[in-house]
Amino acid sequence: MTSIAIPRPAYAERPRVLDWLMTVDHKKLGILYLYTTLFFFAVGGILALLVRAQLAVADNTFVNNDAYNQIFTMHASAMLFLFIIPVWAGFGNYIVPLQIGAADMAFPRINALSFWLIPPAGLLMFSGFLFGGAADVGWTAYSPLARSSGVGLDLWIISVIILGVSSTIGAANFMVTMFRMRAPGMTMFRMPIFCWTMLVTAVLQLLATPVLASALAMLYIDRNFGGSFFDPNGGGNAILWQNIFWFYSHPAVYIMILPGMGIISEVLPVFARKPLFGYKAFVFATMGIGGLGFSVWAHHMFTTGAVLKPWFGFMTFMIGVPTGVKMFNWLGTLWRGSITFEAPMLFALGFLSMFLIGGINGTFSAAVPVDFAIHDTYFVVAHIHYVLFGGAVFAVFAGLYYWFPKIWGRRLDERLARIHFALQFIGFNLAFFPMHLLGLDGMPRRIATYSESSGWETLNLISTIGAFLIGVAMIPFIINVVMAFLRPKDQPNDPWEANTLEWWTTSPPPVHNFDSLPEVHSERPLWDLRHGKAAH
Amino acid sequence: MAAHAVATQERQGLSNGMLGFILFLASEVMFFGGLFAAYFIARADAREWPPVYLLTPEQVAAGVKLEVEFWLPFIATLILVTSSVTIQFAVFSIQRGNRSGLIRWTFVSIILGLVFLVMQVYDYSQLHFGVGDTIYGTTFYTMTGFHGLHVLGGVIFMGIVLARSLAGQFTAANHEAVEACSFYWHFVDVVWIALFTTLYIIP
Amino acid sequence: MPSTGKVRVIRRVHLLISAALLALASISPAFAGWGMPEPITDQAKRIQDLWVFTLIIALAVFFAVEGALVYAIIRYRKRGDGLPKQTHGSTALEVVWTAIPVLIVITLFSYSFIVLRDVEKEAPADALSIEVNGFQFSWEFTYDLARLGRGEAPAKDGTFSIIGTAAQEPTFVIPVGEPVEFRLKSNDVIHSFYVPNFHYKLDVVPGRDNRFVITANQTGEFTGQCAELCGINHALMRFHLRVVERAEFDRWVAEQVASKATVRQP
Incomplete structure (x- = not known):
């Protein structure tokens, strides 16, 4: 066996701030992504608490109806466009090149551009608050309502287009990186599962995001140049927006959850000390979800009366099949394992138990007549939060706790992490489980207030308490991170006894990532090295 | 310890840059796909096309007519198709190491692209409807407008290629930007043919 | 003072339980129709039947999978330094747990399709x-x-x-x-x-x-x-x-x- 040293490039020394501003290093960009998106997570979270404060009691006047519409719109916009979607690009940026044994992304400068589009777009979106009101028509911006909303919505449209450009070019970058820059021996079917989910996500982004851009362009033309795309009086179609919007936004739901599934699929094998059960089945299920994702958009539109209900109902049910396959494979991974409960594993198990609910309560919308009852009620709000918080956010924290020693070279405290997990788990369920009952009882989503006679007060109060408990849960997390930064960088290459190549190099890795690479014979090269191929 | 150490793998076929560029073009196809979808949904909704029944009396009084000219855009189409051929000649030239051919054909393509743009602007000025005149005007100007912006982008792209050609940056072995530019220009051309067929030919 | 402490704890538990009961009592109307309000139309009755049917299947799936998850977490926690058997998957199992959801999905779809057809009938002329x-x-x-x-x-x-x-x-x-x-x-x-x-x-x-x-x-x-x-x-x-x-x-x-x-x- 020969060992070829990778030549070390020479680095020009720059002042530290300038270095962060001008970097094209995927690791630094990944960290910038994470900081930026977590900032918007905090902003979106504060907006969520304002929403919950308003809904805590009946006939509340804590915020007025106008402000309420802006607050929930910006909550969702920040969480979806500025947190969940780009946070995966952040993890992907840092982790994907390391996991495939590459020195960087395929296009480092385009990578930098992808990131630097995000902060100005975020500021633009929020600047609406300074110019007479932010966007206030929901993150779905349904037309014709959105045709006549204030200037905040124009800023929102431009911002979302910019974010779309960011994620589209980012997607192309990820695809080329994974197609072309894998380490010797790493075939596509030896690629870590997180990379696979990032790859499918990238395909969805590349194909779906431009369609959203076209819809946003149409909306902008309607609003500013007298266009008639969504105006029935001019021959346009009020449902057209929903068709095009959901053609993007349903795949976007998978854009928001697939990389989270990937992180879970990295964490479970490490802490159960077994390989991922059914690796290939998992890959095919991921592709299946991605493919089906393009054929279910109209299940958001059953109550418009303008879509082919049986077809979209059936396809929506079908999405449950590959999702179920994933669930069973995760269970199969745990089965007869040797499980320990470090912080990443706690959040991964939290993901499994909560995403299960988010998967199951989504099937009710596939039963079209039941959807007539629950559509646009708090039941749907419960569903998306079980998927995007119980799923995606738990996965974000699983990923943060898992890769923190790699990215920052420092240790996080396990006790604080356990407190964080317990508070978040309880707070999450308190906040979102009651929403199922509220929705069934007829509470529509997006209402700024409800009357006392509705009987919705108790459950709403419980939900609000839960939401604030989630807020409290962030305190031990922040303390934990701050304390970690006061500790020395003492983490070994592979503190978890993990499987994939990012744990081969130092923590944090050098600028060029690897001084050498091991041979790759399976999807678990480091396991093979530790235990020999016999144990495989 | 067995250890390989290779930073990246060089493979046969498309370079990373070209692969990335083709993926970018795929996203562009989806963008125009959204616009086409909007157009065909509008046509499916309409009782007749052009939807003259939607015009208000004020619009009729102001002289709005939902009609397009055929021959001028047809000539413009021929020009754009020709420019697709000439940019391909530019690629063939540099593949053989012929730099002056590259410069000549790129220059011709730029001129043809500019002529197309001028003809489109002139065509706009001759029409008796605006972007606000029913869904017909909205879809027409949106689709041709976004295409026009792409033509402009392509002309700028070719301008950069021309400048780099004049600086002698391309060789028979190294001329990826020229090929990328030609891909882009062919894409713009194909979109126009689809647009021309949809907006000017389908009754 | 252990006894006072104990009393305090008991009192707190009492408080908690009564608060929980109060909360349950106030939301109990929501449980009457399996979470749905009373159906007041023939169509609503059909939809509620579909809801209950779907909910029962959903709860069965939920308890089966969540139960298996909890069981695995307790039963297979680390007990020694020995490595667990490295199973990579099972095609037979994958087929089974693809097929079972497909069957469930087809059942649910068929029932919901029938209900959909019935609740979307056109109005009689004299309505x-x-x-x-x-x-x-x-x-x-x-x-x-x-x-x-x-x-x-x-x-x-x-x-x-x-x-x-x-x-x-x-x-x-x-x-x-x-x-x-x-x-x-x-x-x-x-x-x-x-x-x-x-x-x-x-x-x-x-x-x-x-x-x-x-x-x-x-x-x-x-x-x-x-x-x-x-x-x-x-x-x-x-x-x-x-x-x-x-x-x-x-x-x-x-x-x-x-x-x-x-x-x-x-």
């Missing part, structure tokens, strides 16, 4: 037909005197309307036991006509002729509201519905015709 006009931010319910359904036809033609405002929520009336058609109209933005006790909502879309039929099976007063964000006072777009016997409905119509300035001759 009472009400035009519902959603606007920012209330509702207008227009009755056509020529389409009042199966009662005695009033002597004259024309229409009358119940018009609400965000401050003055409108109340409209329908008869029990016969089909009633709603034709939904909007001239501004999309609204959604939603009566929770119908277990049904349908969007009110500008430029679209959306309509649906229900047959109420009990009398009473119910509320509904707009379910599609439609602007600043979306939350206030509530309305009320009285379901009454036919005779009372006819009396109500007569009163409206007599008192309404909005009755228009065609």
Whole structure:
């Protein structure tokens, strides 16, 4: 066996701030992504608490109806466009090149551009608050309502287009990186599962995001140049927006959850000390979800009366099949394992138990007549939060706790992490489980207030308490991170006894990532090295 | 310890840059796909096309007519198709190491692209409807407008290629930007043919 | 002082339990119909049956998978340094747990398809037909005197309307036991006509002729509201519905015709 040293490039020394501003290093960009998106997570979270404060009691006047519409719109916009979607690009940026044994992304400068589009777009979106009101028509911006909303919505449209450009070019970058820059021996079917989910996500982004851009362009033309795309009086179609919007936004739901599934699929094998059960089945299920994702958009539109209900109902049910396959494979991974409960594993198990609910309560919308009852009620709000918080956010924290020693070279405290997990788990369920009952009882989503006679007060109060408990849960997390930064960088290459190549190099890795690479014979090269191929 | 150490793998076929560029073009196809979808949904909704029944009396009084000219855009189409051929000649030239051919054909393509743009602007000025005149005007100007912006982008792209050609940056072995530019220009051309067929030919 | 501490703990537990019971008691009406409010139409009854069927399957899946997860977490926690057996998967299992969901999905789809077909039947020609006009931010319910359904036809033609405002929520009336058609109209933005006790909502879309039929099976007063964000006072777009016997409905119509300035001759 020969060992070829990778030549070390020479680095020009720059002042530290300038270095962060001008970097094209995927690791630094990944960290910038994470900081930026977590900032918007905090902003979106504060907006969520304002929403919950308003809904805590009946006939509340804590915020007025106008402000309420802006607050929930910006909550969702920040969480979806500025947190969940780009946070995966952040993890992907840092982790994907390391996991495939590459020195960087395929296009480092385009990578930098992808990131630097995000902060100005975020500021633009929020600047609406300074110019007479932010966007206030929901993150779905349904037309014709959105045709006549204030200037905040124009800023929102431009911002979302910019974010779309960011994620589209980012997607192309990820695809080329994974197609072309894998380490010797790493075939596509030896690629870590997180990379696979990032790859499918990238395909969805590349194909779906431009369609959203076209819809946003149409909306902008309607609003500013007298266009008639969504105006029935001019021959346009009020449902057209929903068709095009959901053609993007349903795949976007998978854009928001697939990389989270990937992180879970990295964490479970490490802490159960077994390989991922059914690796290939998992890959095919991921592709299946991605493919089906393009054929279910109209299940958001059953109550418009303008879509082919049986077809979209059936396809929506079908999405449950590959999702179920994933669930069973995760269970199969745990089965007869040797499980320990470090912080990443706690959040991964939290993901499994909560995403299960988010998967199951989504099937009710596939039963079209039941959807007539629950559509646009708090039941749907419960569903998306079980998927995007119980799923995606738990996965974000699983990923943060898992890769923190790699990215920052420092240790996080396990006790604080356990407190964080317990508070978040309880707070999450308190906040979102009651929403199922509220929705069934007829509470529509997006209402700024409800009357006392509705009987919705108790459950709403419980939900609000839960939401604030989630807020409290962030305190031990922040303390934990701050304390970690006061500790020395003492983490070994592979503190978890993990499987994939990012744990081969130092923590944090050098600028060029690897001084050498091991041979790759399976999807678990480091396991093979530790235990020999016999144990495989 | 067995250890390989290779930073990246060089493979046969498309370079990373070209692969990335083709993926970018795929996203562009989806963008125009959204616009086409909007157009065909509008046509499916309409009782007749052009939807003259939607015009208000004020619009009729102001002289709005939902009609397009055929021959001028047809000539413009021929020009754009020709420019697709000439940019391909530019690629063939540099593949053989012929730099002056590259410069000549790129220059011709730029001129043809500019002529197309001028003809489109002139065509706009001759029409008796605006972007606000029913869904017909909205879809027409949106689709041709976004295409026009792409033509402009392509002309700028070719301008950069021309400048780099004049600086002698391309060789028979190294001329990826020229090929990328030609891909882009062919894409713009194909979109126009689809647009021309949809907006000017389908009754 | 261990005993005082113990008392304090017991007192706290008591407090917690009574608080939990109180909370349960206050939400217990929600559990009566498996979470759904009382169905007051034949169609709603069908939808609720589908809901209950789907919910039972969902709960079975939930408890099976969540149970297996909890079992695995407890049973297979690390007990020694020995490596677990490295199983990479099983094609047979993958086939099984693909096939079982497919069967469940086909069952659910078939049942929901049948219910969908039944609840979306067209209105019979002699049904009472009400035009519902959603606007920012209330509702207008227009009755056509020529389409009042199966009662005695009033002597004259024309229409009358119940018009609400965000401050003055409108109340409209329908008869029990016969089909009633709603034709939904909007001239501004999309609204959604939603009566929770119908277990049904349908969007009110500008430029679209959306309509649906229900047959109420009990009398009473119910509320509904707009379910599609439609602007600043979306939350206030509530309305009320009285379901009454036919005779009372006819009396109500007569009163409206007599008192309404909005009755228009065609």
